[in-house]
Amino acid sequence: MDIFTILFWVIAVALFIVSLIKNRQKTFDAMKKSKGMMKNMIGEIIGVIFLIGFILTMVPPESIKDFLGSSNAFISTIMSAIVGSITLIPAFVAFPLVGSLVDAGASVVPAVAFLTTLTMVGVVTFSLEKKEFGLKFAFVRNTLSFGFAVFIALFMGVVI
Amino acid sequence: MMAMDLIKRNKTVFGVAFLYLVLFVFSPEKAFASVNNSVYYLAEMFQVLPVIFLLTVVIEALVPKKTIMNSFGEGSGWRGKVYSLILGSISAGPVYAAFPVCKTLLGKGASITNIVIVLSSWAVIKVPMLANEVKFLGVEFMAARWVLTVGAILVMAQITSKVVKIKDLPKDERQDEERVVEIKKDYCVGCGICARMLPEYYEINEKKAKIIAEGVKNSDMDILLKSAEECPTKAIVVNG
Numbered sequence: 002m003d004i005f006t007i008l009f010w011v012i013a014v015a016l017f018i019v020s021l022i023k024n025r026q027k028t029f030d031a032m033k034k035s036k037g038m039m040k041n042m043i044g045e046i047i048g049v050i051f052l053i054g055f056i057l058t059m060v061p062p063e064s065i066k067d068f069l070g071s072s073n074a075f076i077s078t079i080m081s082a083i084v085g086s087i088t089l090i091p092a093f094v095a096f097p098l099v100g101s102l103v104d105a106g107a108s109v110v111p112a113v114a115f116l117t118t119l120t121m122v123g124v125v126t127f128s129l130e131k132k133e134f135g136l137k138f139a140f141v142r143n144t145l146s147f148g149f150a151v152f153i154a155l156f157m158g159v160v161i
Numbered sequence: 162m163m164a165m166d167l168i169k170r171n172k173t174v175f176g177v178a179f180l181y182l183v184l185f186v187f188s189p190e191k192a193f194a195s196v197n198n199s200v201y202y203l204a205e206m207f208q209v210l211p212v213i214f215l216l217t218v219v220i221e222a223l224v225p226k227k228t229i230m231n232s233f234g235e236g237s238g239w240r241g242k243v244y245s246l247i248l249g250s251i252s253a254g255p256v257y258a259a260f261p262v263c264k265t266l267l268g269k270g271a272s273i274t275n276i277v278i279v280l281s282s283w284a285v286i287k288v289p290m291l292a293n294e295v296k297f298l299g300v301e302f303m304a305a306r307w308v309l310t311v312g313a314i315l316v317m318a319q320i321t322s323k324v325v326k327i328k329d330l331p332k333d334e335r336q337d338e339e340r341v342v343e344i345k346k347d348y349c350v351g352c353g354i355c356a357r358m359l360p361e362y363y364e365i366n367e368k369k370a371k372i373i374a375e376g377v378k379n380s381d382m383d384i385l386l387k388s389a390e391e392c393p394t395k396a397i398v399v400n401g
Contacts, residue, residue, distance in 0.1 A: 092287070
């Protein structure tokens, strides 16, 4: 567990104790409600996690090299953004990987497109987002995120 | 029929289980590799979900609806946007962990704009990730991407709130003071347990449970929650 997760734990537990002291009954009712909500999600989350594991096997993080290095900047940006949307790679894998590729001379634009869609667009978590917030919300948010990720990437190409 | 229902309600799980089954038959090595890859995320889930559970409980029980509406609601303006950005950035965990938190905030009157900000910043601009980015790509790279991303998130949130309205969200997310009890018609099998337990609240009509009471007495909250628990298909939802 990293320091931030630990801190998150400490704060949540502390607030929970405050809540218990302040209003026991309300806290128990809220626990029932949250339990119901989480129970609805947990199966889906586990499904999504195994789907991520599968995708990581089929499209390993290293395969991003093929897209980042492509000669056509436009195509490689779009492709990188798509790969980033589909896969979910932990940050501590993604940053060193992209860092080494950029150091080796890969263009910044597709690299940023990849890094940004990696976290902002979730194809695998889409079904869960749809279930929790409705199709329209999930669709609009993810489509906009994809568009803006490409936009951020192009802008970065100018700035950096 | 029951089995079909179960599969229908857990499409993702059954779909993925089927995928793994096929994979185990045709390519056991790939299947084992996939399971191995999933373990990291499973561990992450078990580290984060209990905190998320506590957090939603705290928001629900401790924070008055008014406070949420003032800080994250329609009229919260720039302050609400900044709060949302901070909440998303400092929170730990993958984006799906943000879903329950956002749902709880929505239920307490947060606006769509701010929910998009929380969700997106939760996903992209994590503080520990920024440190990692500096280490491997440099301060300038990180700072430029951060500024652009925050700008993009604010614009996206504005656009989303124009396109998506509260009524587009699934029904149980709408803040609705009177309707604290709801029956999910698709799940109800008309067994009648609820109607036998609380005839003053439920009735079976055309093989589906129906709520007949106008409003809920506070003193009845406990027994209503109990009726929701007793429901074999969990078709009764109690919000309070």
